[in-house]
Amino acid sequence: MNKHQQSGMTTLLITSMLLIVALLFSLASYKNLFYQIKRTQNEVLARKAHWAAEGGLECGFTEYKIKKNNFTGFDECNTTELELTLTPVTSTELHLESKVTNLLSSKIIKKKINVSSRTTGAIQSRSDLKLIGNQDIFPEEVSLINGTSQYECVSVRYSNLFFYEKSGTERLKVEAIYPEQDPDLEENKTRCHKSYRTILSDKTTSNGINNESLKNDFIYDEKFDPFEGFFNRQRSEIDKIRKDYHLITGTKKGCDTIIGAAFKSGHDKVWVTGDCDLGSGLGLFINSVTQKPKVLVFENGIISKFGAVSFYGAVYHLIDKDSIVYPIPKERWEGMDSYVYISDLIKDKSVYIDAGSFNTSGGLIFDTLGGLTTIKGAMDFKYNPNANPLPKEDQVSWQQGSWHDF
Structure with missing residues (x-):
């Protein structure tokens, strides 16, 4: 090879x-x-x-x-x-x-x-609530009692303390009477079952435990939060909610006139930030026959009023837990037109004082945890669900953090 x-x-x-x-x-x-x-x-x-x-x-x-x-x-x-x-x-x-x-x-x-869902109750309060004098409350009908033609009704829902005091020596009373459903008809005067019609004529204090003076139309609800049910959005969206309202900065004089001017100019929803003295409240008067229902929100301010006025709409008083530090100095109330009428009612935790009568048809909501709301006078509070223009149906949404929030 x-x-x-x-x-x-x-x-x-x-x-x-x-x-x-x-x-x-x-x-x-x-x-x-x-x-x-x-x-x-x-x-x-x-x-x-x-x-x-x-x-x-x-x-x-x-x-x-x-x-x-x-x-x-x-x-x-x-x-x-x-x-x-x-x-x-x-x-x-x-x-x-x-x-x-x-x-x-x-x-x-x-x-x-x-x-x-909208929290039931003609008056709802997360603050301590004090009523003084003659108070008539037309409650909210909730549901028909089985086997009857009468309703479960809610006059006041509260999460802290409720106080009632007489004014002077007269035997004045707070009375939860028939709801605002054709009240001239005799049949409507007993639409609420008798176990849901509270009548108080003596001093009463309640923290929700064993108070026989209050009937079932006064509900102690320690955990209720009216915000989402009222605005149909979460608290985290408050900046977005505020954009849907006509914004006003509160004043210690003539605040009711500024608010009334906003309503008269065509705004149905007004948002007031800061302290606001409503004075006589006459600037807020809205005729329910000729006007649409309104929404009035007060945010992070103390509110005072001394006059009697009817308001066809809903009022929401909101205080962020970090915006007001207690006790509130009495000097903060000074300079308000209402001061001479409310000075003897001011307490360390006072955030809302009405020395007159604020007859608000669409509901009074005090989302002011830690504060004290005082209403003294002859209030004829005729609750009417139609006086609140915000949607009444339940709102369904994904909980933030459990879904794609972007």
């Missing part, structure tokens, strides 16, 4: 060995590639199940929002592979579970739903 023949054999041998090594590497990498392909396919199936479950949540949320009080189940959303479950946690929080199951994959996702 010559030299050239041996050279060709060597080249062939080396080439064959390289091909064999390349084949071994190819077989090894193919196994890894096959594994990656399987993982990719599984990931695709998992993501399909995930998005199917999230789509189920959207479907379930929409179906519940449409049906609300008539909700009986997810008839439109449930399929052989998708199962939705709704679990009440509290009266305002629901847990919605979406479960996707098939032969290739499965996925469970849970989210939270908030349900905000």
Whole structure:
């Protein structure tokens, strides 16, 4: 065998060995590639199940929002592979579970739903509430009592202390009487069941425990929060809520005139920031026959008034827990036109003092935790749900942090 023949054999041998090594590497990498392909396919199936479950949540949320009080189940959303479950946690929080199951994959996702409904009560107070003198309250009808033609009614809902005091030596009283439903008709004078009609003629103090003087129309509710039910939005959205209102800076003189001018110029919703002295309150007068109902919000300020006035609308007094530090110095009230009428009523925690009569048809809400609200005079508070123009139906929304909030 010559030299050239041996050279060709060597080249062939080396080439064959390289091909064999390349084949071994190819077989090894193919196994890894096959594994990656399987993982990719599984990931695709998992993501399909995930998005199917999230789509189920959207479907379930929409179906519940449409049906609300008539909700009986997810008839439109449930399929052989998708199962939705709704679990009440509290009266305002629901847990919605979406479960996707098939032969290739499965996925469970849970989210939270908030349900905000308007809190019942003609007067609602998170502050201490003191009524002095002759107070007539037309309560809010809530629900018909089974087997009767009479209603459960709510006059006052409070979360702290409730006080009633007589004025002078007369036996004046606070009386929860028939609601504002054609009051001239005799049948309407007893629409509220007798167990929901409180009459007080003596000094009364209640912290919600064992007070036999108050009947069922006075509700002690330690945890109630009227904000979401009133505005139909969460507290975290207060900046957005405020943009829907005509904004006013409160003053210690003539605040009622400034507010009245805003209403007369066509604004149905007014938001006042800071201290506000309503004085006689005559600037707030709105004729219910010729005017639309209004909403008046006071934020982070002390409020005073001494006159008697009717207001066709709802009033909401809001104080952020960090905006006012107690005790409030008496000097803060000085300079108000009402000061001479309210000076003997001012206490360390006073945030709202009415020495007259503020007959507000659409409800009085005092969202002023830690404060004291005082109303002295002859109030004829005729509650009428139609005098509040804000939506009355339950609002359904995802709880922030449990869904895509962007």
